[in-house]
Amino acid sequence: MSGSDLLDRRLVVVTGKGGVGKSTVSAALAMLAARRGKRVLVVEVDARERVAPMLGGRPSGPLIRPVLPGISTVNVDPRHALEEYALMVVKVRAIYQAVFENRVVRFFLRAVPSLAETLMLGKILHEARSEERGRPRWDLVVVDAPATGHAVQLLGVPRALLDTVPGGPLRRDAEWMQALLSDPARTAVVLVSLPEEMPVTETAELDAQLGEGLKLPRGPVFLNAMPDARFTYGELERLRGLSASAPPLGPAARSAVLQAEQQERAQAQGARLGALLGRPLLPLPLLAADRWGRRAVERIADAMDGQL
Amino acid sequence: MGALLRSFEGKRIAVVVGSGGVGKTSVSAAIALSRALAGGRALVCTIDPARRLATALGLGTLGNAEALVPAEAFAQAGLAPKGQLFAMMLDVKRTWDDLVTRHAPDPATRDRILGNRIYQQVSGALAGSQEYMAMEKLYELSTERDYDLIVLDTPPTAHALDFLEAPDRILDFVGNETARKLFAPAIDAGRFGARLIQAGTGFVAKTLSRFTGSDVLSDVGDFLGQFQGMYDGFKDRASSVRTLLTAPEVGFVLVASPSPLSVDEALFFHDHLRTAGMPVAGSVANRVTPDLWPFPGATPGPDALATALEAEGAGGDLAERLARTLEQHQAFARSDAREVERLRRGCSGPHVTVPRLEGDVHDLSGLAALAEHL
Numbered sequence: 001m002s003g004s005d006l007l008d009r010r011l012v013v014v015t016g017k018g019g020v021g022k023s024t025v026s027a028a029l030a031m032l033a034a035r036r037g038k039r040v041l042v043v044e045v046d047a048r049e050r051v052a053p054m055l056g057g058r059p060s061g062p063l064i065r066p067v068l069p070g071i072s073t074v075n076v077d078p079r080h081a082l083e084e085y086a087l088m089v090v091k092v093r094a095i096y097q098a099v100f101e102n103r104v105v106r107f108f109l110r111a112v113p114s115l116a117e118t119l120m121l122g123k124i125l126h127e128a129r130s131e132e133r134g135r136p137r138w139d140l141v142v143v144d145a146p147a148t149g150h151a152v153q154l155l156g157v158p159r160a161l162l163d164t165v166p167g168g169p170l171r172r173d174a175e176w177m178q179a180l181l182s183d184p185a186r187t188a189v190v191l192v193s194l195p196e197e198m199p200v201t202e203t204a205e206l207d208a209q210l211g212e213g214l215k216l217p218r219g220p221v222f223l224n225a226m227p228d229a230r231f232t233y234g235e236l237e238r239l240r241g242l243s244a245s246a247p248p249l250g251p252a253a254r255s256a257v258l259q260a261e262q263q264e265r266a267q268a269q270g271a272r273l274g275a276l277l278g279r280p281l282l283p284l285p286l287l288a289a290d291r292w293g294r295r296a297v298e299r300i301a302d303a304m305d306g307q308l
Numbered sequence: 309m310g311a312l313l314r315s316f317e318g319k320r321i322a323v324v325v326g327s328g329g330v331g332k333t334s335v336s337a338a339i340a341l342s343r344a345l346a347g348g349r350a351l352v353c354t355i356d357p358a359r360r361l362a363t364a365l366g367l368g369t370l371g372n373a374e375a376l377v378p379a380e381a382f383a384q385a386g387l388a389p390k391g392q393l394f395a396m397m398l399d400v401k402r403t404w405d406d407l408v409t410r411h412a413p414d415p416a417t418r419d420r421i422l423g424n425r426i427y428q429q430v431s432g433a434l435a436g437s438q439e440y441m442a443m444e445k446l447y448e449l450s451t452e453r454d455y456d457l458i459v460l461d462t463p464p465t466a467h468a469l470d471f472l473e474a475p476d477r478i479l480d481f482v483g484n485e486t487a488r489k490l491f492a493p494a495i496d497a498g499r500f501g502a503r504l505i506q507a508g509t510g511f512v513a514k515t516l517s518r519f520t521g522s523d524v525l526s527d528v529g530d531f532l533g534q535f536q537g538m539y540d541g542f543k544d545r546a547s548s549v550r551t552l553l554t555a556p557e558v559g560f561v562l563v564a565s566p567s568p569l570s571v572d573e574a575l576f577f578h579d580h581l582r583t584a585g586m587p588v589a590g591s592v593a594n595r596v597t598p599d600l601w602p603f604p605g606a607t608p609g610p611d612a613l614a615t616a617l618e619a620e621g622a623g624g625d626l627a628e629r630l631a632r633t634l635e636q637h638q639a640f641a642r643s644d645a646r647e648v649e650r651l652r653r654g655c656s657g658p659h660v661t662v663p664r665l666e667g668d669v670h671d672l673s674g675l676a677a678l679a680e681h682l
Contacts, residue, residue: 018464019329107487110434111426111528147328197670198329230629238622239630248608249616251600252630255637288636292568 006219006308007033009188010136011128011180013143015151015210016192017202021224023050024292025192025284026144028300031055032308034070035301038139043124044075045146045154046116056294064127074127078109078116081123089169117154118161125177128186148202152209155181155189155216181216188219193273193281195223195266204276220308223270226283227263236260282307311658312561312590312682313342319559321450321458321552322589325471326563327573328464331594333357334669335563336461337365338679340393341672344377345679347390348456353445355398355438355463364671365395372399372445374453377672385672394455403441404431411541417534425524426531430482438463439474440546447549472580475546483539488532559589564651566596566644575654582656590657592682593648595664597640607635 006012007029014026023044030040030051041064042051049059057067062080066072082105086096109116128141145151158181161174181187189210193203203221210216231239235256242253274281284303287296316322316339324336333354340352351374357367366377377393405422412418421427431437439462446460462471552558560581564574574591581588601607608616614627652659662681669678 017329019327107481107484110481111429111487111531112524230633231626235626242620245616245620247601247603248612248634249620252608252613252634255600255634256630258637259633288639 006188006190007036007038007140009140009186009219010138011125011141011143011187012219013145013151013155013187013189014192015145015189015206016147017194017199017206018147020192020194020199021284022147022192023054023144024297024300025190025222025224026142027051027054027297028304029190029308030071030140030142031068031297031301032304033140033142034068035305038070039137040071040140040142041127041138042071042073042142042144043127044073044144045120045124046077047075047144047146049073049075051144054293054297076120076123078119079105081116081119082109085119085122114153114157114160117157121154121157121177122173125180129176129180148206152206152214155210156214159214184217187217189216190219191221192224193221194225195269195273197269200269200273200276203273207277220282221273221277221279223273223281223283225266225286226270227259227266227286229260229263229267231256231260309342309346310660310680310682312592312660313339313679315589315658316343316457316559318557319589320456320557321446321460321555322559322561323446323460323462323553324561324563325462325574325577327570330563330565330570331669332464332563333361333461334675334678335561335592335594335682336459337361337395338669338675338682339561340395340457340459341389341675342679342682343457344389344391344393345387345676349392349394349454350457350459351394351396351449351453351455352459352461353396353398353442353449354461355400355442357397357461361670362397364675365393367395367397372396372402381672385676387672387676391456398438398442398445400438400441401431403445404437407441407444407542407545408538411538411545413537417537421531421534424531424534425527430478430531434478434481436470436474436477439471440478443475443549443553444545447545447552450552471577472584472586475549479539479543479546482532482535482542484532487528488536554585554587556587559587559657561589562591562651562655563594564591564647565594566647566651568647571647571651571654574651578655588655588657591651591655591659593644593651593659593661596648596661597637597644598663599638599641599645601634601638601641607631607638 012029014022014029016022026042030042033040044051049061052059052065052067052073055067055071055073057065057073059075060067060073061075062077064072064074083096087093090096109119124141124143127138130137146154158174158178161170162178191203191207191210193199207218207221211218239253239256239260242249243257244250245253270281270283282304284300287299322336322339324332324339326332333356336354337352337357340350343350352365354367357365364381366375366381374394374396377395382389408421408427409418412421442460442462446458449455449458562574562578564570578588578591608631610628610631613630614623617623617627617630648661660682662678665674665677669675
């Protein structure tokens with residue numbers, strides 16, 4: 001799939017190695033979709049919230065809150081997801097409280113393999129398919145998913161349940177969850193990478209795990225913080241010779257040489273990633289942003305606009 | 309030798325901490341390398357190194373065992389160490405299994421625990437498990453081997469506190485009394501009478517099993533029951549690890565990249581280390597953009613550069629691009645400098661700043677170059 005119809009999905013899951021800019025890409029995708037008139041929910045997964053503050057709002061916590069026109073955010077955590085789900089199942093709050101006393105719940109969430117992931121994914125997917133007055137509550141749900149290993153664990157939950165749970169309500173939940181997650185018309189998993197060695201290697205591994213492994217529909221891969229090629233080969237030869245000159249020319253020439261070297265390394269890593277994945281990447285610019293706030297997100301959204 | 313490495317003279321253990329992706333592994337390996345070059349027996353213990361760095365250190369498939377970095381590797385890099393450098397990659401699951409084997413009262417209990425589904429969760433995916441095992445391995449290495457310096461490269465923990473609290477959190481988990489009473493009725497039943505216990509827990513267990521299936525609950529009960537007898541052994545061990553980490557022979561190194569999040573994380577960690585009485589050896593700001601315009605006033609505009617270029621016989625629109633490039637470079641340098649300053653002020657012990665080196669550090673000569681800055 002190319003990037004062109006990404007924002008027409010109901011659910012876009014953004015993942016990648018830690019520190020590559022997943023939250024920025026999630027925020028920018030939401031901003032671009034909102035500009036196009038969509039109602040967007042951005043979900044962070046049990047994280048130190050970054051998206052709402054980046055967009056200039058307060059952290060939402062476990063309850064959905066509007067942050068900008070057209071954009072709401074929420075931070076799902078296992079305890080609230082469990083409470084919500086359990087109340088749907090047992091229906092009576094007194095029973096919930098008797099069974100899910102704090103210390104036991106904490107223990108239980110950690111002990112039972114994938115329970116926390118199941119509950120959080122259930123909550124996310126519930127939002128992605130929920131309807132209000134006969135139309136979808138959200139046009140688009142963007143998930144700022146955890147990094148690599150945890151993302152695979154999270155997205156692999158329904159499949160794991162289908163392999164192990166023979167019947168009952170949990171299996172029925174797993175069935176609709178898997179149907180939504182694996183439907184290329186409704187869902188896309190987007191990867192974010194940086195043009196550096198470790199992130200490129202990890203992105204290629206993650207892509208294989210999500211695609212061949214979990215059979216999830218893969219969307220575009222964003223290559224974040226890509227420096228632009230600014231000088232010709234001949235100019236650089238010249239500038240190298242001028243690097244030791246007196247100011248202002250010397251420092252300017254050195255900055256140009258450093259920029260070009262960084263660009264060249266990034267280009268090589270980007271090419272390596274493209275070859276490993278066998279599909280084109282969508283580059284996002286390296287911003288000389290002094291502070292990482294709403295303006296930076298807007299610039300990333302601008303850069304996406306031509307590509308999505 | 310730089311200020312940070314000097315602070316390790318007389319110390320036997322370095323614990324390198326910081327958020328993910330800041331170059332902890334390279335800094336760890338460089339600290340160990342410099343001790344080996346100076347004549348010591350040094351070990352770097354890492355979790356998940358970049359492949360080329362792993363190859364450079366001779367870490368192929370060697371899980372959980374120390375390997376000597378071969379002399380040819382040094383010769384290739386033009387280095388002549390007076391001592392020896394060892395490297396190992398921590399295998400979390402193996403370390404857990406060894407620990408269970410060490411504490412299990414008999415082979416039958418050991419096998420039951422090793423085969424339990426909940427144990428597999430605990431030893432694999434449970435948050436804090438890697439951190440706990442990293443400390444456990446450090447303790448084992450420091451008490452059973454005779455290295456002059458052991459450098460522990462810590463797991464890429466999302467939050468600093470997770471590292472320090474990992475042993476308590478895991479011990480609270482495996483020794484959770486409330487949960488054991490709830491889920492291990494079969495074991496208590498022999499002692500207190502099955503009916504009494506069933507009356508109290510049957511309802512809770514039944515409700516919970518609607519979420520998980522009853523076989524998972526019986527696994528939980530079995531796991532907690534089996535672990536009960538080993539709990540004291542685990543607890544004693546964890547308290548020895550904690551004592552070790554407060555010893556003066558230990559030094560924590562805080563590594564950060566010059567980004568607000570990374571520096572926040574390092575400062576947060578620093579304060580908790582101080583509160584816990586753990587010795588801080590110093591801080592490293594890694595991959596810092598160099599300041600190319602340390603002069604008063606703004607960077608030169610296109611006109612000034614055009615004049616200078618003409619004097620060199622060059623022209624065209626190059627001046628405009630040069631002006632923009634230097635200005636952007638300085639924007640990065642300024643924001644980096646601000647973060648480095650925050651790190652330096654907030655941390656005790658010597659501080660070193662490592663400029664952004666050419667590409668990733670991925671071989672011994674790269675590590676030696678990095679060590680020059682430490």
